[in-house]
Amino acid sequence: MSAIKAKHQRLVLLVIALLALIGAGLLAAYALKNQAAYFYVPNDLVANPPEQGRAIRLGGMVEKGSIKKAADGVTVHFIVGDGKARIPVRFTGITPDLFVEGSGVVAEGRMEGQTFVADNLLAKHDEKYVPREMKDMTAAQAKQVVAETK
Amino acid sequence: MIAELGLAVLWMAAALAVLQLVAGVLALRPEGRQLAGLVRPVAVVQGALVAVAFAALVSLFLTTDLSVKLVAENSHSMKPFIFKLAGTWGNHEGSMLLWVTIMGVAGGFVALIEKRLPENTLIATLAGQAFVSLGFYAFLLLSSNPFERLAEPAPEGAGLNPLLQDIGLAFHPPTLYVGYVGLSIAFSFAIGALVTRDVGPAFARAMRPWVLGAWIFLTLGITAGSYWAYYTLGWGGWWFWDPVENASLMPWLAATALLHSCSVLASRNALKAWTVMLGVIAFSMSMVGTFLVRSGILTSVHAFAVDPERGSFILALLAVYIGGALTLFGLRASTVTEGARFSFVSREAALVLNNVMLCGILGIVLIGTLYPLLTEAMGVKVSVGPPYFNPVSAVFAIPMMLVMGVGPLLRWRQDSLEGKGAARITLPVGICALLSAAVLLGVVLFAHHIKLLPALGLAVAAGLAPASFLPLRGRNLRRTPLPTWGMVIGHFGIAVALFGMASESAFSTEKLAAMRPGDVQQVGPWTVKLDGIGPVAGPNWTALEATVAAGYESAAPVMLHPQARTFSNPPGNRTESALKTRWNGQLYAVLGEEGDDGRWQMRFWWKPFVPMIWYGGALIALGGLLALLGRVAADIRRLVATDKIAYRRMKQGR
């Protein structure tokens, strides 16, 4: 409980701060090594498969004609490809709005056997772009807007 | 006309910022003394002019002047009023103008009212403020002029991203911005104090209200952002450790540390160099955050306005300001006199621990956020998520929260936990600790499915909530100063938010199903029935809306209406989740797609006590507000008193 010796207070504080900083750095380095989710494209996944069950991300294009809904109504099966390899993916949940065939997708999940089981799908957003699939929903309104503004 | 006026006024404000910088620098030298009187008025006028420029842009957006490029690209005549207003800052140029506006107005305000600091330090501060503003003026005027006209007026505006047409998001970025820019004032104070080597309690007291104000806005911004992500993304989560979220969290962590070290410096004249350092770090984190979000250097689910070129401009500013400030710090810090001493058991020591732990979390978050970039430099793509951030930041957060229960009870300089201290500190804190231990034991014995982190969170929250009120014990509540109330409420808010976070991950139940109208599902204590699905229309969207009858246990059902919205201009989709809040939690419903067989995807969560996260955030901000009001009121009383004394002296002198 003694007061810190006058001369050394600054040094002690500094050492504490440095230790905490180094500790944080080491802890972060250690945890990152184990917890970071690596990003794969299908070709990497085939060439260099990760251990089963490890959290990874898979990025690629949703193959045209590959999206199939399972009988429970909430599970989808589809194929993600990169032009070289094709990986079957299973996802249970509500797919994002921009998840469509022929578009890019990043799936978070893990390999189980030969299938990639996704917990989450991230589809690429772009505000200046009209995907073809949305045409039918917006054609009438878009036309109306274009007509009204001239 | 208004656009030209805005641009002209903006140029004038920039010119005044140059004058403010040059006059400030010269005034610090003996030969330029007579310029000292110029700095304050120039800062005030600069603030007023830039405010006029911002008002001009607001009026352009409100009138939807389509001859202005920015308006044509980001607004639409048919957009609701509130989103026209929000369109002003919902884009790169407008947000930069908002940034310089807040900086200019705040700088003018400092120039107008700050009387405590030695005049030289204040002049150096205002010069620093002008220096920081100038970078943003240059950015605005040279590469992103918000008032640029189109050669021909556009027939109609291009609208706003439908994801951004949300009232929460419309006001969320400017809230964070006010926080970021408030930290720039703290940065300028730190620079001013380093330049004149005048780091002392007066500096800390002058800086504190600005740090507090910035911190309140950051707290509100983060809380609102988290709630927004929770109900719009439709994933049921409230924090994703996404780079954009981390970008707002890092300045908050640094500002929280700064706030606490400021109070040590103000009350005890200790931690001098450290406080200055934190002032620099806090603003660096604001800039780093802005840079990470704007440059698109890290991929994020919420990245909207990504532009690598603009990113490099912000990076250049970051290099100049932060590199410069750290160099100045390196040169000057060793000449800053050493602070007052304190013992291991003292409030200072507890606050040092708080600072070290907050900086530890800051380091963890920063490293985790940048790690994907680092590995990519070595050719490996990774992403870092909750499995890293949650446990590793808890390593620092939990000890910090334990000390938080004790720290406010300790005396400055030196205290003891035995003898007299036992009744005052050890006993009540011990009772709170027992409460924590009991909760932990209860979880271990009766709820094995709860994981370690939520269990620890529940336990710490149970102890911290009563402990945060201990500083009020034995006080006359009416005479208790507002800043003390602020501290108590802020700390209690931390406990409340922690409880919300822990119970969300400990007790949530989820149900995902394909349902036909008429189908019934069970979600925790709720019985949900899909009544039907039909179209609805809004001002600029159409939607499919599900009608869900949800009954809590045996109570009469309430109706929920989750929607899948389609925006027309520009086209885009968004799910609108439906929430039913009870005192003990929230039911969360999302409508998905229609299957081929006429069934609809529905997703439900029952999240006990989840609103506590945001109530806690609001309490933390309220605590900050009370402290700020207390400080400002005290400042005003003192200003009035000194004015009276000066007036009397003047009279007597005659």
Added chain:
Amino acid sequence: MSAEAKKKPGLAIWLPLILFAGFFALVIWGLVRPADREVASAFIGKPLPAFDLPPASDDRPGLSTMVFKAGKPRLLNVFASWCVPCAVESPQLAFLASKGVEIDGVAIRDRKPDVARFLAQNGNPFARIGKDDLSQVQLAIGSSGVPETFVVDGKGVIRYQHIGDIRAEDVPMILRKLEEAGQ
């Protein structure tokens, strides 16, 4: 001991600057690295598939693959009258046309009167306009939305695919791509 005590703070004071320099180096690298965040189109470097589309407008001929083998690089713009960004990019297309760039259009799932009104309102930079009612050509050239613009060299090989509307700042890049395709 006292010498060490003096030395240590001296070095530590510079530590933040050193860390910041590390951060700076990292993000500089991040900014200058080649942008590979988008999946490159699989059709770049491949010849246009054979097609022959009827005209979508009364005053312009239809569009066939033969046009692209005439030895001069051209732009192929996939658009539709119902598409708002397509109207937004029309000044940029008009500017490119005024620079002597030959632009051919493919109108996706459109009707002649609608196309005519669209062109009347937004200008007509096109040399030829093909009508692609079933999106066949669109899909065959790897386009999944409107608007999209392709740079096709003089031998009918796709050199560049631009997804989304051409903004004013994209124009120099498009011109450069055309120049590269002409070499």
